[in-house]
């Protein structure tokens with residue numbers, strides 16, 4: 001398999017083609033310093049076989065550059081010892097680590113009301129940043145230069161300049177965002193001037209491989225297309241690779257949900273690029289990765305690396321199922337005030353602190369073959385226990401089996417298949433159509449959301465996922481009205497896609513706090529896949545701890 005073969009980036013040897021994509025985790029300290037939680041999260045992916053880890057975007061040391069709350073800052077020399085701890089943790093697994101550096105430009109967070117700067121003072125989703133003056137540019141150059149020096153001193157193997165997703169460097173490249181008429185704007189070549197200056201400075205100051213992440217295309221109505229993105233990639237000089245992502249402000253952009261196709265960025269690549277290329281975007285299976293490697297040199301996995309840190313090593317050994325990213329965009333997209341999490345992997349973000357039991361002896365019985373019971377069963381078996389599941393229905397899966405939205409079902413069924421295969425592989429006994437009177441663990445959902453009623457005029461104020469799905473199905477046979485906030489349990493990506501489908505089926509959205517709805521179930525914390533898994537594991541841990549002398 002090509003994915004398992006090594007390749008150079010510049011003079012750096014990467015042992016395989018699996019790259020962990022840059023993903024802000026908010027696991028660093030608020031001061032911008034890495035720490036043991038953050039390092040363990042990245043190290044787990046190196047242990048799992050990723051040949052190259054690209055860190056999350058990390059801002060160059062300027063107040064106006066920060067994009068997320070607990071993002072690493074690169075520019076403080078006192079941080080170097082801790083950054084070395086990070087690189088050392090990755091190198092011990094024979095993996096390489098590149099540092100992604102960013103200036104967030106017009107999308108900066110501005111926590112202390114700093115002046116937000118961008119190439120031009122155009123509209124950024126409701127606000128206008130200040131147009132950069134020459135002094136601003138000089139400050140940005142110096143900040144990138146200093147970050148590059150620190151990266152080298154801290155033993156990073158390469159640097160990725162973030163030139164995608166509507167941050168500063170892309171803002172210069174984007175005809176819609178760069179309306180300057182000086183030497184930095186006004187023509188294709190001039191728009192490349194500032195990004196090229198940054199590339200040259202970073203290379204000079206670091207003398208390690210340098211790549212750039214670009215949006216192959218922007219999804220916005222006034223955005224550039226893939227042939228423009230490819231032309232940018234092939235016109236920039238002095239770089240060792242280009243990393244194609246997608247998007248500026250409008251969804252679906254890079255992290256597309258199950259409403260978009262697999263390999264959604266690769267499918268828009270006009271042809272094989274003339275530069276060393278990495279690509280990202282909705283590649284969730286070994287087959288899609290092999291397919292991508294016909295056109296590019298490396299594949300970056302973002303969300304699939306959150307769902308299963310051991311994705312590459314499972315491809316290598318072929319003896320365990322890969323826990324699938326179901327492109328739900330739920331737990332991993334709650335980053336404004338949260339840390340990285342994953343709906344299907346309760347360890348993500350807790351690599352350092354969660355218990356992992358091994359070498360236990362004895363048996364355990366679990367009542368309930370839904371997500372909660374299945375997750376408890378896998379963990380119990382991995383800890384050494386012999387496991388029997390009792391399920392009163394004729395099949396395992398519980399609510400996973402009852403999903404009605406066809407887009408969602410296609411993707412979520414992969415989780416069901418994962419459980420079926422793992423249960424078989426691990427030799428877990430399953431007794432179907434059997435009501436358990438006694439069991440060591442009762443893995444029963446704490447709440448059962450009622451089905452929507454089938455009435456002629458249905459009005460819904462509920463952000464329960466099941467209700468969102470059922471509303472789409474019922475819209476074919478009755479009038480459906482939904483409150484706007486019924487969609488707020490979805491990320492923006494899913495909201496936009498869902499709303500489009502819903503409106504095409506005649507569903508009307510209202511923002512009326514006084515309206516009387518037939519169904520009211522608006523909640524902050526709904527019971528979902530992740531909480532079902534957490535519940536099963538927590539019950540198992542309690543059982544093990546309470547019975548430890550007999551089980552060890």
Ligand SMILES: Cc1cc2nc3c(=O)[nH]c(=O)nc-3n(C[C@H](O)[C@H](O)[C@H](O)COP(=O)(O)O)c2cc1C
Nearest residue numbers: 021022023024056057254255280281282301302303
């Ligand atoms: C939690 C999360 C954080 C992200 N943070 C970054 C980031 O810091 N820098 C970046 O270039 N892209 C970031 N992205 C985009 C991913 O790198 C990737 O392009 C996107 O998720 C699509 O790849 P996937 O389908 O394999 O997840 C982030 C995505 C996620 C899900």
Ligand code: SF4
Nearest residue numbers: 303325328329332343
């Ligand atoms: S939360 Fe959903 S989309 Fe995000 S990584 Fe996990 S499974 Fe994938």
